[in-house]
Amino acid sequence: MKNNIRTKLFVGLSLFTCMIVGLSWVLNTKYLENYYMKKKRESLIQYGKEIEHMFKNHEDHMDNEIERIENTIGGNITIYNPYFNHRGGMGFSKMGMGMFLSNKEMKEVLEGKRILETFLHPKFKVKFLVHAIPLEGDNILILQTSIGAIKESVEIGKGFHVYIGMLALGVGMFLAIWLSKTFTKPIVELNRVAKSMAKLDFSKKYEVKANDEIGQLGETINYLSNTLNHTISELNEANEKLKEDIERKRKIDLMRKEFISSVSHELKTPIALIQGYAEGLKEKVAEDEESQDFYCEVIIDEAEKMGKMVKDLLELSQMESKNTTIQREVFHIDELVEKTYKKYKSIFNDRDIKATLKKSNKNVEVMGDPSKIEQVLVNFINNGIHHIGGEKNINIYMEDHKGKVRIGVYNTGDFIREEEMKKIWGSFYKIDKSRTREYGGTGLGLAIVKSILNLHHSNFGVINRNDGVEFWFELKKYL
Ligand SMILES: Nc1ncnc2c1ncn2[C@@H]1O[C@H](COP(=O)(O)OP(=O)(O)OP(=O)(O)O)[C@@H](O)[C@H]1O
Ligand SMILES: [Mg+2]
Structure with a gap:
């Protein structure tokens, strides 16, 4: 039993x-x-x-x-x-x-x-x-x-009492079965709910039928279940958040370490060059004036590169620090594109580059920081000039694209492989190191572009087109 x-x-x-x-x-x-x-x-x-x-x-x-x-x-x-x-x-x-x-x-x-x-x-x-x-x-x-x-x-009474006794016993047993069933049912039910709660399952609730002590206990258990459910899910959420925070912090730490090692690595070359050439000058390795000039030029050049890199790094770190906001103003993007294109006219001529500018609209107003948008455009054009190949074409366009303005800079030249397309937006990433070094690139240009465009909530990207690559970004029109 x-x-x-x-x-x-x-x-x-x-x-x-x-x-x-x-x-x-x-x-x-x-x-x-x-x-x-x-x-x-x-x-x-x-x-x-x-x-x-x-x-x-x-x-x-x-x-x-x-x-x-x-x-x-x-x-x-x-x-x-x-x-x-x-x-x-x-x-x-x-x-x-x-x-x-x-x-x-x-x-x-x-x-x-x-x-x-x-x-x-x-x-x-x-x-x-x-x-x-x-x-x-x-x-x-x-x-x-x-x-x-x-x-x-008395004898008759006794005999009769046997029947009464049997009847009472029958009724008593029946009542015992009925009472034990009705009295214990809610307790069994409560036990079931409490057991589920112990397994952290709060979906089961006690159905309150009577307003007696057991009914009240049921209500209390339901209340407890709700409160526990609420508290435990809050705790879980907080725990999730904590885990995310720790993960984010870990990633940031890793990024910082990588960044510092990249910076020191990037600085090593110019410092070594400056040191070498300076020592050469001191020990009078270069005898004639012409080679002395060359030594000096290398030193100046490398110092300039270092200067640019420090400037870029400063700018990047400023933009990536959380509380940076950009200065927003409404300006004509077509005018900005036109102006930048004109600035490059002579450089294109000098380098035998066939450049075009196509604009589908005039007086297109956008909201943002015009100097920063110009910086993006300059970066794209500079990259185009430095990586140009084939027929030496650079095509700049500005067009409407799903209610936004899309600006693209295309240059003929080598394709960028799919796996590089994401990496080039990171700091110090260069596909061809020696070529980049030739023109004094630091690998920070596109990282700065990415920061600027993120601050503008803009879409941007790179696509391989016929015989070349196109870098593009979008800006919301100001209505
Ligand atoms: N138009 C392009 N065609 C081919 N490769 C490109 C082009 N633009 C960028 N890249 C590749 O992406 C890399 C990263 O470009 P990014 O502009 O960030 O740095 P950089 O041009 O090397 O240096 P910086 O812009 O700081 O002077 C370049 O080193 C180059 O390998
Ligand atoms: Mg660049």
């Missing part, structure tokens, strides 16, 4: 029922007869007193009354005079009223003693309860009743 509350309650209630039925049976068999006897004695004494009283007052209907009492108690009543047999009723002398009382006892009664005793009928072996009272004028009142009937009644 399962050791659960339902079984316990059932067993408890069943035992209780059995105990009550058993106890009542024991009391019934043991004490019912005595109780009957007691009641019989009391009634004989009571009637005895009543008749004694009537006799004293010489009441008229005494005979009728005595007959009535005889019928009520189911016995006989005699008023007996031992000196001459006198009696109120009829024919009782034939039963031999003196038969139970000895002469000595009669004498005692006549002297004033009251007797209440049980006697065995010598012939019929039936027990009688006899009550004798002294009356005036040497009369004795004798009330007697058979107590065989009492025994019989």
